[in-house]
Amino acid sequence: MSAPIIRSLAELRALTRAWRQAGESIGVVPTMGALHEGHLSLVRAAKQGCDRVIVTLFVNPRQFNNPEDFAKYPRTELADAAILGPLAVDALFVPDAAEVYPAGHSTVVSVGDVSQPLEGAHRPGHFDGVATVVTLLFNMTQADRAYFGEKDWQQLQVVKRLVADLNMPIEIVPCPSVRDADGLALSSRNQRLSRKARAQAAALPNALFDAATAMAEGAYEPEVLAAARDTLAAAGFGEVEYLARCDSESLGPPIPGKPSRLLAAVWLDGVRLIDNVAVG
Ligand code: PAF
Numbered sequence: 001m002s003a004p005i006i007r008s009l010a011e012l013r014a015l016t017r018a019w020r021q022a023g024e025s026i027g028v029v030p031t032m033g034a035l036h037e038g039h040l041s042l043v044r045a046a047k048q049g050c051d052r053v054i055v056t057l058f059v060n061p062r063q064f065n066n067p068e069d070f071a072k073y074p075r076t077e078l079a080d081a082a083i084l085g086p087l088a089v090d091a092l093f094v095p096d097a098a099e100v101y102p103a104g105h106s107t108v109v110s111v112g113d114v115s116q117p118l119e120g121a122h123r124p125g126h127f128d129g130v131a132t133v134v135t136l137l138f139n140m141t142q143a144d145r146a147y148f149g150e151k152d153w154q155q156l157q158v159v160k161r162l163v164a165d166l167n168m169p170i171e172i173v174p175c176p177s178v179r180d181a182d183g184l185a186l187s188s189r190n191q192r193l194s195r196k197a198r199a200q201a202a203a204l205p206n207a208l209f210d211a212a213t214a215m216a217e218g219a220y221e222p223e224v225l226a227a228a229r230d231t232l233a234a235a236g237f238g239e240v241e242y243l244a245r246c247d248s249e250s251l252g253p254p255i256p257g258k259p260s261r262l263l264a265a266v267w268l269d270g271v272r273l274i275d276n277v278a279v280g
Contacts, residue, residue, distance in 0.1 A: 003055065003084035003092040005077075009140055012054070012093055016142045019090075024051035028143035030134060033057040034074040034188035035083050038178040042147040043087050045175050052090045054141050058100060063129030069272075074188055093141065100136055109135045111165070114251050115158045118263055119274070122241045127158050134159055138170050146170055151177040151185045153261060153276040154251055177275075179205065185275050197269030203235030204266060208277045212262045215245060216280035238267040245279055254279075 006012050019026055027050030029042045039055075046053045057080055064070035081092055108128050115127035138146065148156045160172050177185045182202035184190065193201060211228040215221055229240055243264045247255045254260040263276040 001085050002078075002081035003087075003089050005081055006091045006093050007095060007099070009095065009099055012091065012140060013142075015091060016054075019052045020142065025145070026050060026052045026054065026141065026143045027145045027147060028137065028141045029053065029055045029147045030137050031055060031057055031080075032059045032073065032188070033080050034076050034191065035080045036178075036186045036188065038149055038151060038186035040083070040087065041178050042149060042175050043084065043089060045173060046145070046147045047087065047089075049173065050143075050145055054091045054093055054143065055084060055089050056093045056095075056137050056141065058093075058095055058133065058137070060100075060129055060133040061097060062101070062132060063126050065123045065125050072192070074191055095140075100133065108132050109162065111158050111162050114154070114161050114249075117246070117251050118242050118244065119154050119265065122265060127155070130155055131158060131162050134162065135166075135168075138163075138168060143170055145173050147173045147175055149175055149177060150276070151187065152274070153248075153263060157249060157251060183209070187273070189271055189273065192271045193269050197236070197271070200236045201268055201273065203232060203237065204264065204268075204273055204275050205277070207231045207235075208262055208264060208275055212277045212279045215262070221245065232266055236268065241265040241267070241272070248278070 016026060027046035029046050031039050043053060043055060059073050059075060061070055077094060084092060109131040110128045111131050120127050148159060150156060156174055163170055163172055179185050183205035184201045207228040211224045214224045225243055228243060232240060245254055245260050245262050248259040248261045260279045261276050262279055265272060265274045
């Protein structure tokens, strides 16, 4: 059986009100659909941590800085509802754009410093779109906990900052990236890779893990980063938008004694891939 689809906020509110009255906790897994094992791992974590689980499916137009990317984003609602069936989620909330952004909607939520570098610099407006829709989805679902993948590391830090700064009564639960056998992090965008490019794509996580190990062992960082770029070019990758080691939380320059992370956005076969790994 497929997951029960709910499209209207009124219907969702009736459910969440009843759950709250019964003293049940609510978990939310925000998604843009095209669900894969990475999403399912978030749902499983939510099922373990909460009495009720809502998965949201909304391809948020406001977080796409490129209209072509928005148009090409995979939309597979029926398959998504089916894949969630065995996990017995309580609701798959699939609002349309007018439910999320009714006429006259004009509020934008903008998170400060952590949303500026990396994705923020290369995708202007992206994190305003994410922060705005996440705020709306948290308010709509009234969830106690929200589950986010570490694959989108910067997004996770932006959402944590948002919740802390606005005193939102919700706990953000980070979940590890899920990788294919060859190491490529699962992503809805991977579907757009040709067979040849998919075979080349594992060079990205391999280069990141090798570079992170070398850095942790004290190798000279500029040389390590240059070698990683060379590896990616040799493997057939195109433009490297960024490849940088950052402080794990602020995404600013690494801070001695604090955890750091190596993050990258790279093009392959007309598809933009992002990934990140811990250093040390
Ligand atoms: O990570 C995503 O899929 C999206 O950015 C999110 C969190 C569902 C907001 O649209």
